[in-house]
Amino acid sequence: MINRSYLHTGLCLVSLMLVACSSTEKREDFTSLATLEREAISNQRVTQWQQLDDAAPVNYLSDLIQDEKLDALIEQALQANPSLQKMQLTLQASLWGIKSQRGDRLPSVEAGLSSSKSEGNSTQYSADVGIRWEADLWNKLALSEASSTKTLASDEAQYQASRDTLAANVMKSWLAITANARAIEIEKKRLALLQSNEALIIKRFRNGLGDLEALDEASTSTAQSQSDLAKYQEDLAIEKRNLQLYLGSTDPLLISANVDYPTVALPLASLPEQTLHRRPDLKAAYLSIEAADLNTSVAYKDMLPSISLSATLSETAESPTKALFGSPIWSLIGQLTQPLYQGGKLEAAAEIAKLETAQAYQDYKDTLLTAVNEVDNALGQESLLLVQKKYTQDALLSAQKNLLQYERKYRTGLVELNDLINAQTTAFNLEAELDNIIYQHLSNRVNLGLALGLGVQGS
Structure with a gap:
């Protein structure tokens, strides 16, 4: 004959299972929607993005400019920039937080030893050992840990994005130093x-x-x-100070500008491997959706019953040795808890979690649209600067030929000095303009590489 207490317990469990089933709800799959958004935009843009250049493929930002001095500066910035180091320390703390969270799924053990004495009696010593474990009945603890892991992965992607941006800033600052140095020479x-x-x-x-x-x-x-000239000299000093800031150093920057601009490769030849999939900020936004979705699952499971087991071993004796190593009395307690009413707190938490998932999806869409906008703008600037460079080169060549003619005519007295000065001014203005266009073009290629997801190697 079945014990009535067991029957009641079974009926209680069945009713709790029914409550559990009624507490779940179908939710929109925002991760799938995010994937579809990204694939749709990539399919729309990839053909257009592939039609610009036949340069050799590159894999990292550092491949855009081949220069040992620049590589050393980038490495120094990645190792010493305080903002980047702060993010790294935050990641380490988050990692330890996940390790701590894993302990929630394991039994906890506590031990205690106390003594008491009352008038007329000898000192009594009490020792006890308690073991407690909560059964992860609905996989809630595992989901919570998975959410934290996704959040950590998102933070790591953001950290990589910061590394990439820092490297790009160092490269553009390095190019700007060359540009300002050349502007000074032209003005001199x-x-x-x-x-x-x-x-x-x-x-x-x-x-x-x-x-x-x-x-x-x-x-x-x-x-x-x-x-x-004074302005260009100060611009050069400012750019060196900016680079010094990126490097995380207060020491004077001892660097000499390059005489000529370096060659900057354009990362479009192997575009199928260089689409938006490589952008770490997009990865971070996607992982945030997954983390928020897992948090929503946890919020719903908070409404479900929980089972915890606890065991206690205790002993009271006249000496610490007997209390610790005597014959303890043990007790075992199993507890089944079902939240019934908390003033709508759990339901509200679940709704908030759903809204936060929807917000994460909108953040992803915003990041995706921003990424596409950055690529399109950089490609537009690439085309514009190429045209401007060509026509300015042609204009400068004509101006230099015109200047030679004016110099010959001036020596023979056919033109006035003022006409010669105007021809000189035109030639110098075009030379300065062309030099600035070349700098803007090279700097834009760094922006384009960053927009396409090129980053720095390592972690």
Whole structure:
């Protein structure tokens, strides 16, 4: 005959199972939606993105510019930048948090030893050992740990994104130092010529061959060039300080600018391996959806019954040795708990978790759209700068030929000095403009590589 207590327990378990089933709810699969969003955009864009260049494929940002000095600067920044180091320490703390969370799935053991004495009696010693374990009946603890693991993976992807951005900033700052140094050299040449022209105009004015307006105009041009030169010099100093900040150092930056711009590869030849799938910020956003979805599952399982077991061994004796090593009395308690009413707290937590999953999905969509926008903008700039570079090169070549003609005509007295100065000004302006376009073009290729998900090697 079945014991009535067992029957009651079985009926209770069946009713709790029915409650558990009624507490679950179908939810929208945001992770699948996120995958479909990404695949749809990639399929729309990949053909367009493949039609730009036939350069050799690259795998990392450092492959864009082959330079040992730059590689050393990037490595120094990755090792010493304080913001990056702070993120790394946060990741380490999160890892220890997951290890601590795993302990919730294991039995906990506690031991205690106490003594008491009352008047007229000898000292009594009590020793006890307690063991407690909560059965992961609904896989709730495992899901909670999995959610934390997904969150950690998302944080690691964000950390990788920060590493990639830092490396790109170092590369662009390094290019900017070269650009500013070249701008200084161009302006120095312009200033030397303007000062020579001014001296010639002064000499002609003293000989009665010029007018005061020409002298004032020459002085104005010289002063403007001196102002521009001072600005370019300060721009160079600022860029060096920016690089120093990226490197996480307060020591003066001892670096000499390159005379010529380096070659910067364009990472489009092997685009099927360089689509948005490689972007770590997109990976982080996707993992955040998975983590939020797991948290939602945990929130629903908080409404389900829980089973915990506890065992206690205790002994009281007249000495610590007997209390610890005597014949203890043991007790075993099994507890089944079902949340019935908490003022809607558990239901609200589940709804909040669902909304947070939906928010994570919207964050993913925003990150995806931003990524596409960054790639499209960088590609648009690539095309524009290529056109500007070509036409500015043609314009500069024509201006230099025109300048040679004006110099010959001026020596033979066919044109005035003012005409020669205008031709010189046009040539210098175009030279400076072309140099800036080349810098913007190279810097944009770094932006394009970063937008396509190229990063730095290692962790």
